[in-house]
Amino acid sequence: MHSSANIFAFLLIIVGFITVRARNIPPFLKICHRNDPNLNECVKQSVNSLRPYLKTGIPALQIPPCEPLRVPQIEISQAVGPISITSTYTDIEVQGGTNFTLKSVKIDIDKDRVRLKLYLPRLEMIARYNMNGRIMLLPITGNGLARGNFTDIEVIATVQGERYQSQKTGEIHYRVVDFYVDFDVGNANIYLDNLFNGDGTLSNAMNLFLNDNWKVVAAEIKPALENTVSDIFKTFSNKIYSKFPLDTLLPP
Ligand SMILES: *[C@@H]1O[C@H](CO)[C@@H](O)[C@H](O)[C@H]1NC(C)=O
Ligand SMILES: *[C@@H]1O[C@H](CO)[C@@H](O)[C@H](O)[C@H]1NC(C)=O
Numbered sequence: 334m335h336s337s338a339n340i341f342a343f344l345l346i347i348v349g350f351i352t353v354r355a356r357n358i359p360p361f362l363k364i365c366h367r368n369d370p371n372l373n374e375c376v377k378q379s380v381n382s383l384r385p386y387l388k389t390g391i392p393a394l395q396i397p398p399c400e401p402l403r404v405p406q407i408e409i410s411q412a413v414g415p416i417s418i419t420s421t422y423t424d425i426e427v428q429g430g431t432n433f434t435l436k437s438v439k440i441d442i443d444k445d446r447v448r449l450k451l452y453l454p455r456l457e458m459i460a461r462y463n464m465n466g467r468i469m470l471l472p473i474t475g476n477g478l479a480r481g482n483f484t485d486i487e488v489i490a491t492v493q494g495e496r497y498q499s500q501k502t503g504e505i506h507y508r509v510v511d512f513y514v515d516f517d518v519g520n521a522n523i524y525l526d527n528l529f530n531g532d533g534t535l536s537n538a539m540n541l542f543l544n545d546n547w548k549v550v551a552a553e554i555k556p557a558l559e560n561t562v563s564d565i566f567k568t569f570s571n572k573i574y575s576k577f578p579l580d581t582l583l584p585p
Contacts, residue, residue, distance in 0.1 A: 358577075358581065359393065361382070361383055361386040361391060362379070362383070362573075362577070362582070363375075363378060363379040363382045363383075364379075364581075364582065364583075364584065365379055365583060366583070366584055366585065367442055367583045367584070367585055368585055372440055372442075373437070373438045373439055373440055374438075376438050376440060376447075377435050377437070377438045380435055380438070381435060384431050384433075387399045387400075387431050388400040388431050394572045394573060394576060395572060396569055396572055396573075399430055399431050400428065400429075400430065400431050401426040401427055401428045401430075402426070402427040402428075402430045402565075403424075403425065403426055404425040404427070404561065404565065405423065405424070405425075406421065406422065406423045406425075407421075407422045407425060407557070407558075407561050408420070408421050408422075408557075409422075409554050409557040409558075411553070411557075414553060415468070415469045415470075415549065415553065416466070416467070416468050416469070416549075416550065416553040416554075417466050417467050418464055418465070418466030418467065418468065418473065419464065419465050419466055420462060420463065420464035420465070420466070421462070421463045421464075422460040422461065422462050422479065423460065423461045423462075423463075424460060424461050425458065425459075425460040426458065426459050426460070427456055427457070427458050428456065428457040428458075429453065429454070429455050429456045429457055430453070430456065432453065432454055432455070433451045433452065433453050433488075434451060434452045434453075434454075435449065435450075435451050436450040436451060436452055437449070437450045444493075445493065445494040445495055445496060445507065446491065446492065446493050446494070447491070447492040447494075448489070448490070448491050448492075449488075449489070449490045449491075449492070450487070450488070450489050450490075451487075451488045451490070452485075452486070452487055452488070453486040453488065454484065454485070454486075455482065455483070455484045456481075456482070456483045456484075456486065457480075457481075457482050457483075458479075458480065458481045458482075458483070459478065459479070459480050459481075460478070460479050461476070461477070461478060461479070462475070462476060462477065462478070462479040462525065463475075463476040464476070464525075468542075468543070468546075468550065469546065469549070471539070471542065473528065473539060474528070474529060474530075475525055475527055475528035475529060475530075475536075476527060477525070477526040477527025477528075478525075478526040478527070479523070479524070479525050479526070480523065480524045480526070481521060481522065481523040481524070482521070482522045482523075483518050483520070483521045483522075484518075484519050484520045484521075485518070485519025485520060486516055486517070486518050486519065487516065487517045487519075488514060488515070488516045489514070489515045489516075490512065490513065490514045490515075490566075491511075491512075491513045491514075492509055492511075492512050492566075492570075493509070493510055493511040493512070493513075494507050494508055494509050494510060494574075495507070495508060495510050496579065499575075499578070502578070504578035504579075504580070505578060505579045505580065506574055506575060506577075506578055506579055507574045507579050507582070507583075508571050508574055508575070509566070509567045509570050509571055509574070511563075512563040512566050512567050513559075513563070514559050514562050514563055514566075515559070516555075516559075518551060521544075521547045521551065522544060523540070523543055523544060523547060524540055525539070525540060525543070528540070
């Protein structure tokens with residue numbers, strides 16, 4: 334009697350433990366083992382299975398829907414080089430961000446580093462803009478709607494993380510400290526509405542000029558854009574990492 338009660342208690346603990354463990358891992362996370370010889374492939378699939386959840390958002394982690402991705406504001410100001418401009422973009426909406434194809438994943442467990450290559454077939458962007466300055470000697474000023482379509486985008490991202498101990502639980506977590514991103518856009522079409530206070534002739538000429546020279550313009554604003562993308566990614570992934578200890582996300 335005594336010993337069967339013990340066994341019963343033991344079973345209860347085991348079942349309780351398993352239930353808690355299972356409940357701890359939400360359906361949007363596909364768990365990979367860090368000693369898996371095919372770890373890179375496993376993580377690739379794990380990121381792919383996260384995609385539909387990113388589209389609609391993950392309320393439990395306060396991750397908003399990413400289709401479209403909404404960014405409240407980006408400021409791009411620079412005073413040196415061929416583009417000297419003060420510009421602000423607000424209410425930015427980007428469609429197509431979750432249509433990425435993950436081309437490769439390389440994980441370096443010892444260095445807490447991940448390298449990703451992805452391909453985005455098409456991004457459509459719309460935002461309110463306000464700008465003032467010079468682009469390659471031409472004055473530019475305007476405020477209104479900015480639209481842009483970008484295709485064939487190759488992205489290489491390096492994620493540098495670190496491990497830390499949670500003060501609340503004492504468990505080891507991972508967090509992203511640096512996110513380096515480099516991208517190459519195949520083609521771009523942009524349109525800035527209401528340039529030069531709505532002067533149609535100047536506005537059309539400037540939009541033609543911008544589309545003819547978009548590679549130069551893109552190269553100039555790349556650093557500011559990379560910083561923004563980096564911040565968004567860091568915030569998203571750290572929301573997931575802070576909720577789950579490393580041994581849950583990447584068990585031995
Ligand atoms: C993303 O993919 C979906 C499904 O294939 C498609 O309907 C949508 O138009 C794509 N988004 C963009 C911006 O191309
Ligand atoms: C972007 O693509 C959409 C849908 O294909 C189109 O309606 C829009 O005019 C395009 N915008 C630009 C700036 O080319």
